[in-house]
Amino acid sequence: MQLIFHVDRCSGCHSCELICSVYKNGKIGPRRARIRIVTPEPGIHSFAEFCIQCANSPCVKSCPRNALIKSATGIICVDEEACIGCGLCMNVCPVNAIKIDPKNKKALICDLCKGKPKCVEFCPTKALEFMT
Amino acid sequence: MVHGYAGFLLFIDLTTGKVERRELRENIRNMFIGGKGFVAKLLYDLLPPNTDPFSPENPLIFAAGPLNGTIPPFGNKNIVGGKSPLTGLYMDSYFSGGFGAELKFAGYDALVIKGRSQRPVYIIIDDNETKILDATHVWGKTTYETYNILKKDHGDPTVKVVCIGPAGENMVRFACIDADIHRQAGRCGGGAIMGSKNLKAIVVRGSGEIEVAQVDKLIDLAKEFSEVLRKTPDASGYSEYGTSIAVSYANVEGLWPYKNWQDQVYDEAVNEYSGEEQKKRVWIKDRSGYGCTMLCEKVAMITRGPFAGKVVHGAEYETVAMLGANCGFSNLNALLQANLLCDLLGIDTISMGAVASFAMECYERGILTREDLGGLDLKFGNYDALNKLIEMVAYRKGIGKILAEGVRIASQKIGKGSEHYAIEIKGLETPAWGVRGAPAMALQYVTVDRGGCHQRGWPIVYETAGTGPEGQKIERLSTEGKAACCKWDQDYTSAMGTLIQCDLTRFGVDPSYFTRALSYAIGYEVTFKDFMVIGERIWNLIRLINLREGLTREMEEKLPTRFMEEPLPSGPAKGHYMSKEELRKMLNEYYRIRGWDDKGEPRKEKLVELGLER
Secondary structure: OEEEEOOOOOOOOOHHHHHHHHHHHOOEOHHHOOOEEEOOOOOOOOEEEOOOOOOOOHHHHHOOOOOEEEOOOOOEEEOOOOOOOOOHHHHHOOOOOOEEOOOOOOEEOOOHHHHOOHHHHHOOOOOEEEEO | OOOOOOOEEEEEEOOOOOEEEEEOOHHHHHHHOOHHHHHHHHHHHHOOOOOOOOOOOOOEEEEOOOOOOOOOOOOOOEEEEEEOOOOOOEEEEEEOOOHHHHHHHOOOOEEEEEOOOOOOEEEEEEOOEEEEEEOOOOOOOOHHHHHHHHHHHOOOOOOEEEEOOHHHHOOOOOEOEEEOOOEEEOHHHHHHHHHHOOEEEEEEEOOOOEOOOOHHHHHHHHHHHHHHHHHOHHHHHHHHHOHHHHHHHHHHOOOOOEOOOOEOOOHHHHHHHOHHHHHHHOEEEEEOOOOOOOOOEEEEEOOOOOOOOOEEEOOOHHHHHHHHHHHOOOOHHHHHHHHHHHHHHOEOHHHHHHHHHHHHHHHHOOOOOOOOOOOOOOOOOOHHHHHHHHHHHHOOOOOHHHHOOHHHHHHHHHOOOHHHHOOEEOOEEOOOOOOOOOHHHHHHHHHOOOOOOOOOOOOHHHHHHOEOOOOOEOOOOOOOOHHHHHHHHHHHHHHHOOOOOOHHHOOOOOOHHHHHHHHHHHOOOOOHHHHHHHHHHHHHHHHHHHHHOOOOHHHHOOOOHHHHHOOOOOOOOOOOOOOHHHHHHHHHHHHHHHOEOOOOOEOHHHHHHOOOOO
């Protein structure tokens, strides 16, 4: 299971961030989303940052509290009780996929919404695709 | 938390450095909703009468609406307002991007900036921490450079920034505010107000959340609306070809400007500037506004000339028409270069096009000499001279010093009959929609709150379609029933301004989507009737501001003399012009329908009815 991002299709509308945050938290706040859109100057293309379930998972190894657990399908789950929001996982992630939740100070990692990612459902240009 | 709102306003005084957070009162929310409503109400309350637009007392107001930062693919535009340096009246200007949403995530529905800093500064709003920081290192930089530097300074590429370029710093009266990513609050000179305050930029980062009353219903509506947009011919046309899809329509209907409005047809330029042509030749990417599903923002790569290889966002219809057709040339790459120069230096392309074509006509008629122009051979069609002129205006060099004042003041200074060639209303240069063959649009132009503008009402579509907003039959060239069309469209557009809804998402779409989305966001029902009353209330409140600032019927509510005296030389409305008599008749009817007296002042009963007076 994996999210695929097509940079040529992304319009930079940020809908994925909005829908991710509202689906996970009931309120809209893109800095609590598990996907982020970044648009470097001069603003031609936008790039999505999210967990790609990489094989090596440096985030898991870096965690001093063993709060990140890799499932059989490769999804990284955050044990929110164990996570202290130290940000080491964020620093070692090769694709900038991990953020620290500004509200509860825990690591934010895409969990593919139990196999039905809301961002994919909502992406107006089909720039996000879900591969099972 | 209040549903749909952040609940607070942020006041910053650049003279004293004082920062204050105030609660957004419930009656303000209910009566004015957001966006344009907030700007009007705040300006009415905070602007001391007869303040110079460049005085520290002129408040610069940024506002969001209840739909900013929420899901539906409309209502994520942003608004900035104050007292315009061009018109001396109420101004507001909308722009795309996530600035308003970010402001709400940081905890504020509006931002009011007063005062003037001693030295160049920029503001950073980082949730509940607001700082005023030194901007010496970005002063003098172009808009593109400013973004790069400030985003790097803050180590976060996702902050939202608005800034001005050198034109704003030099208080060019039609300087724009640039909002990332390279969208502009173009009209009325907001950039010059920032410059007068020594304010280079505002950076916002918000990590908070917005709660809406019925989130599931809002999401369903957003999905449904996206489908509607995909199926609506207007919207899908904009997605495919941007606003420049209007080029061929404007030419066929005889509505777009050629050589400072000497004509309204320019056949040769259609195949150079149309959306179809731009798509084929220069567009490398389609983009959307924040939270929007339409792909109307186009990114172009310049392929020829000194700017070859550079990237510009555009070119929009207004830019190709005003900077290209109106300046008498048909050359896409040269046009894109002028577009990019304006964006980098922070100049409104509409006013710049009007100012340049005014100067070109003055030159061709001998009112301005080559010497006056510093050796520039400013004939219509000379785009190299145009690009030099843009820089002269931005830096107020040579003739640029006079032209930087806008066509109204410039023509007064130049004299020699040049006033006839100054195409402006209330001091704001008119955009690229001619009104000589469209009476309702002419009436709209003279009565619009911020001066010559096509975006605060759009009755021209009723005239070319033959059917009014409430299904009534109308004739294009007749003045009959036009006042009613005009009032309806102004009230509707004004109400939409509270949301802050994008013009492009409204054509051919059932208006109930907008009121339903608003109701789902704020948690109580706003009917279409209520919505129209809110629009009318705002329109009347702004009228009160403008009257207080000295607006009079005789001085201000008229067309440029060219539109009232020179018949159109070609197009479907050939031979037509808007006579003073026709205009007077429509204006009388308009005032009557509005509940205003014959001087254009709202009657007491009207103000009581709208809750603006007890």
